[in-house]
Amino acid sequence: MSLILVFLVIFVALVFEYINGFHDTANSIATVVATKVLSPVQAVILAAVMNLFGALLGTAVAKTIASGLVDAGVVAVTPQVLICALLGAIIWDLITWWWGLPSSSSHALVGGLCGAALAAAYDDWTSIIWWQGGEHWWQGTGLLPKVVVPMFSSPLLGFFLGFAIMGGIFALVSSMANRSGVLQTLSRPKFLNGFFGKAQILSASAMGLSHGMNDAQKTMGIIALALVGATSAGTLDDLPGWLNFLRIEEDPNSKFEIAVWIKVLCALTMAAGTAAGGWRIIRTLGHKLVKLHPVNGFAAETASASVILAASHFGIPVSTTHNISSAIMGVGAAKRFSAIKWTVVERMVWAWLLTIPVTGLLAWLLVRLLQAFGLA
Numbered sequence: 001m002s003l004i005l006v007f008l009v010i011f012v013a014l015v016f017e018y019i020n021g022f023h024d025t026a027n028s029i030a031t032v033v034a035t036k037v038l039s040p041v042q043a044v045i046l047a048a049v050m051n052l053f054g055a056l057l058g059t060a061v062a063k064t065i066a067s068g069l070v071d072a073g074v075v076a077v078t079p080q081v082l083i084c085a086l087l088g089a090i091i092w093d094l095i096t097w098w099w100g101l102p103s104s105s106s107h108a109l110v111g112g113l114c115g116a117a118l119a120a121a122y123d124d125w126t127s128i129i130w131w132q133g134g135e136h137w138w139q140g141t142g143l144l145p146k147v148v149v150p151m152f153s154s155p156l157l158g159f160f161l162g163f164a165i166m167g168g169i170f171a172l173v174s175s176m177a178n179r180s181g182v183l184q185t186l187s188r189p190k191f192l193n194g195f196f197g198k199a200q201i202l203s204a205s206a207m208g209l210s211h212g213m214n215d216a217q218k219t220m221g222i223i224a225l226a227l228v229g230a231t232s233a234g235t236l237d238d239l240p241g242w243l244n245f246l247r248i249e250e251d252p253n254s255k256f257e258i259a260v261w262i263k264v265l266c267a268l269t270m271a272a273g274t275a276a277g278g279w280r281i282i283r284t285l286g287h288k289l290v291k292l293h294p295v296n297g298f299a300a301e302t303a304s305a306s307v308i309l310a311a312s313h314f315g316i317p318v319s320t321t322h323n324i325s326s327a328i329m330g331v332g333a334a335k336r337f338s339a340i341k342w343t344v345v346e347r348m349v350w351a352w353l354l355t356i357p358v359t360g361l362l363a364w365l366l367v368r369l370l371q372a373f374g375l376a
Contacts, residue, residue: 003005003235005079009226012086014092014269017219020105022274023093024054029274031297031328032204037197046201047208048271054212059258060315061214062278065221066228068315069113069128074122080376081121081367082226084119088112088363096351108359109218115360119367146316147356154162154307154318155326155352156192161303163332167328169295170334196294203301210308211320216266218317220258223266224248235373297332 029043037045070077077209089108096103121127129142169320176187185191227248230236236247245261250263292300304320304327325348370376 002079003230005083005238006226006230006235009079009086010129010223012083012090012223013219013226014265016086016090016105016109016222017216017266018273019090019093019097019218020215021058021270022276023105023273029208030324031292031300032200034292035197035200035294035297036099037200037294037297038204043204044275045276046204046280047211047332050205051212051216051270051274052267054214055216055220055263055270056211057209057213057334058218058259059220059263061217061312061317062221062224062258064141064146064315064317065109065113065218066225068146069110069129069143070117071127074124075119077126077225077229078376079226079229081120084363084376085109085112085116086222086365087366088359090114091362092355092359095286096152096206096355099351100103101347101351103348103355104321106218106317106319106321107147107151107214107355109222110133110143110317111356112363113222114143114356114361116367118360119247119364133177138313150311150316150318151322151356154311154316155273158304158323158326159294159306159330159333160298161332162327164330165303166296166299166331166334169299170320176285182343193294195327196298200294200301201327203298203305206305207301207320207324210305210312212267212270212359214308214318215271215320216263217258217312219266220262220307223262224258267329277309292328292331296328299334300324300331301325303330319352337370 002063029038029040029047032038032041032046083309086109089105089112092103092108092111093105117127118125131142131144173187173192178181178184227236227246231247231249234242237244246258248259301324304324306326307323308318308320329345331338367376
C-alpha cells in the first residue's frame with residue numbers, strides 16, 4: 001500500500017466531508033433560516049459549533065461504516081477501493097446539489113462503498129455483509145439492518161413524529177384559545193411566534209448535534225479504515241516520530257478506535273463546507289416544500305433530531321436529509337395535506353430511491369476502469 005495513496009484517501013474523504021457540509025448540513029439549518037429565526041450566517045455558526053460537539057460524542061456510526069458493511073475477509077478494502085467509493089458519492093452529491101435536490105450523502109457513501117467493494121471482489125456478492133450477528137435485526141450488522149431497513153423506517157418515523165408533535169401543539173393552542181385570561185393571551189400568534197422562535201434555536205442546535213453525531217462519523221470511518229489498513233500493512237512504519245499519530249492499530253474487541261484528531265478534522269471540514277453554501281437545498285427545504293413558521297420549524301427539527309440521535313446511538317447511518325424532509329412533510333400534513341407541494345416531494349423521493357444504486361454503479365465503474373489499466 002503506497003503512502004501517497006493513503007494520503008490521497010484522506011484528502012478525497014475530506015473533500016467528501018466538505019461537500020457533505022454544503023449538501024447535508026444545509027438540511028439541519030434550512031428550517032431555522034426559512035422561519036427567519038436566525039440569519040444564514042448565525043445559522044451556519046450554530047450548525048458548525050453543534051456539528052463539532054456532535055462529532056465528538058460517539059463513534060458507533062463510524063464503526064458501522066468502517067467494519068460493518070464490507071467483509072474484509074472476502075475483499076481487500078484498498079485505498080483504490082475507498083477512493084472510488086468516495087468519488088462515486090461525490091459525483092452524485094454534486095449532481096443533486098446542482099439540481100437543488102436534498103438527497104442523502106449517507107446513502108451515497110454506502111452505495112459507493114458497496115459498489116466499489118463488489119467490483120474489487122469481481123462481483124462476489126458475499127463481499128458485502130448483508131446480515132450478520134444478533135438475534136434481532138436491530139442487534140446485527142450489515143447492509144440490510146443498518147441501511148436498507150432504516151432507509152425506509154426512519155423517514156416514516158420522522159413523518160409521523162413531526163405530524164404528532166405539530167398536531168399536539170395545535171391541540172394545546174386550540175385548548176388555550178378557548179380559555180380566558182392568561183392562557184388565552186398565551187395562545188395569540190404574536191406570543192407563539194416569539195416563544196417558538198426562541199425554542200427553535202434549541203431544536204436547531206439539536207439538529208446540528210445529531211448531524212455531527214451521524215454524518216461526520218461516516219467520513220471518520222473511511223479515514224480510520226484507510227489508516228488501520230496502512231498500519232497493518234506496514235506502510236506507516238517508516239514515518240517520522242511526529243507523524244506517529246497516523247498509526248491506528250486494530251482493536252480485536254472494538255474493531256476501530258476513532259482518534260480525536262480525526263473527529264475534529266472531519267467536524268471542522270464539514271463546518272467549512274456549510275459556510276461555503278448549501279443555499280440551493282435550503283431553498284428547497286425551507287421554501288419550496290411547505291411554508292414554515294417558527295412553530296413548524298420547531299416541530300420538524302425536534303422530530304428529526306430525535307430520530308437521528310436514536311439512530312446514532314445504535315450505530316445506524318441514517319440520512320439527515322430524509323429525516324428532516326419527512327418531518328417537514330409531517331408538520332405540513334398536520335395542518336392540511338394540500339400545504340405540501342407534492343411535485344417537489346416526488347422529485348425528492350426519486351433522488352432518495354436512486355442514490356444507492358447510482359452511486360454503487362458509479363463506484364463499480366470507477367474500480368473497473370482502474371482494473372482495466374492495471375491500477376487496482
